[in-house]
Amino acid sequence: xxxxxxxxxxxxxxxxxxxxxxxxxxxxxxxxxxxxxxxxxxxxxxxxxxxxxxxxxxxxxxxxxxxxxxxxxxxxxxxx
Numbered sequence: 001x002x003x004x005x006x007x008x009x010x011x012x013x014x015x016x017x018x019x020x021x022x023x024x025x026x027x028x029x030x031x032x033x034x035x036x037x038x039x040x041x042x043x044x045x046x047x048x049x050x051x052x053x054x055x056x057x058x059x060x061x062x063x064x065x066x067x068x069x070x071x072x073x074x075x076x077x078x079x080x
Contacts, residue, residue: 003078004075004078004079006078007071007074007075007077007078008075010071010074010075011068011071011072011074011075013071014064014067014068014070014071015068015071017064017067017068018061018064018065018067018068020064021057021060021061021063021064022061022064024057024060025057025058025060025061028053028054028057029054031046031050032050032053034049035047035049035050035053036050
């Protein structure tokens, strides 16, 4: 029974981490100061810092999903 409680607690934590990572990804789509570079034509483009931040946010969501999936599997295993 203790194993099941621990698995449930981890699943709740993993779901919260996933929700937070998804929120960070969504809110992080807007460029931050310094993430635009001027072009010769007078326009601007998103620079490498922006794309690196997006990649980090996407990786955090992927890691959170993996944690959640592992927590689901652990909880299911604890049930039997």
